[in-house]
Amino acid sequence: MSAKIIDGKAFAADVRGRVAEQVAQLKARHGLTPGLAVVLVGEDPASQVYVRNKGKQTIEAGMNSFEHKLDASTPEAELLALVEKLNADPAVHGILVQLPLPDHIDEAKVLAAIDPAKDVDGFHISNVGLLATGQKALVPCTPLGCLMMLRDHHGSLSGLNAVVVGRSNIVGKPMAQLLLRDSCTVTIAHSRTKDLAEVCRGADILVAAVGRPQMIPGDWVKPGATVIDVGINRIPAPEKGEGKTRLVGDVEFDSAAAVAGAITPVPGGVGPMTIACLLANTLTACARAAG
Ligand code: GUN
Numbered sequence: 001m002s003a004k005i006i007d008g009k010a011f012a013a014d015v016r017g018r019v020a021e022q023v024a025q026l027k028a029r030h031g032l033t034p035g036l037a038v039v040l041v042g043e044d045p046a047s048q049v050y051v052r053n054k055g056k057q058t059i060e061a062g063m064n065s066f067e068h069k070l071d072a073s074t075p076e077a078e079l080l081a082l083v084e085k086l087n088a089d090p091a092v093h094g095i096l097v098q099l100p101l102p103d104h105i106d107e108a109k110v111l112a113a114i115d116p117a118k119d120v121d122g123f124h125i126s127n128v129g130l131l132a133t134g135q136k137a138l139v140p141c142t143p144l145g146c147l148m149m150l151r152d153h154h155g156s157l158s159g160l161n162a163v164v165v166g167r168s169n170i171v172g173k174p175m176a177q178l179l180l181r182d183s184c185t186v187t188i189a190h191s192r193t194k195d196l197a198e199v200c201r202g203a204d205i206l207v208a209a210v211g212r213p214q215m216i217p218g219d220w221v222k223p224g225a226t227v228i229d230v231g232i233n234r235i236p237a238p239e240k241g242e243g244k245t246r247l248v249g250d251v252e253f254d255s256a257a258a259v260a261g262a263i264t265p266v267p268g269g270v271g272p273m274t275i276a277c278l279l280a281n282t283l284t285a286c287a288r289a290a291g
Helices: 008-030 045-060 076-088 107-113 125-132 141-154 172-181 196-201 253-259 270-290
Strands: 035-041 064-070 094-097 161-165 185-189 205-208 226-229 233-236 245-248
Touching: 008 045, 008 141, 008 270, 035 045, 035 076, 035 270, 045 064, 045 270, 064 076, 076 094, 076 107, 094 270, 125 172, 141 172, 141 205, 141 226, 141 270, 161 172, 161 196, 172 185, 172 205, 185 196
Parallel strands: 035 064, 035 094, 161 185, 161 205, 205 226
Antiparallel strands: 233 245
């Protein structure tokens, strides 16, 4: 293996430490404590784990954590009323509604109801537009974490060829916008892209965010490229015993690490950065509210 392994766990701990210092300063100077409200509708096991971790790390950073767990059958109007209440609550600086929502709830309607100044996910149309037009926005946490690791590794990203595989609103599209803002030449590839392998081979920066286990093999990676693997997929691991599973990314790690210059592992790469950036966004939202 030749690639440098980018340690997202250590990087995220560092970001959280810096956020905690600034939270302490905000408290001392302005008597303000940032507050993050997380809303979970239903009992999706993965979402429950995320929400638990978010709450724990929010408190560790010295912020207030408000958790709202609603039944899966909660009517849309009730969720919208809760969002309105959180919008009006001065102790709440950040609001995150955990996705996916149950089918009977219109996700776009709920995201549109969140006050853009408290939209720490950066999913509100207003923040999407601000990011796309190069203005001050709250930026989605996972791509923001990826960007931080890329900047740390490369210094300047200017002029690099970046390929983002995946076009979701949560990762692919905002990732492309952030890379463009840093003057990369950006390609967004997806399931209909012709000769995806060849497109990937042109990437100095390859971001995989498709949600398909180990879809990108090492021979799609340009020698020396930086590979950011956003995928978190659970696959059977019979070698660990019957019924056991393990986590893998969207990239075939061993073959990619043999040719890449740097690569994020799964787990321990992008994942821990997402919550660290959520805390950073909550701090930003609180500091902006303080003026
Ligand atoms: N579900 C999976 N990732 C995310 C995220 O970043 N934000 C929210 N709100 N829900 C998610």
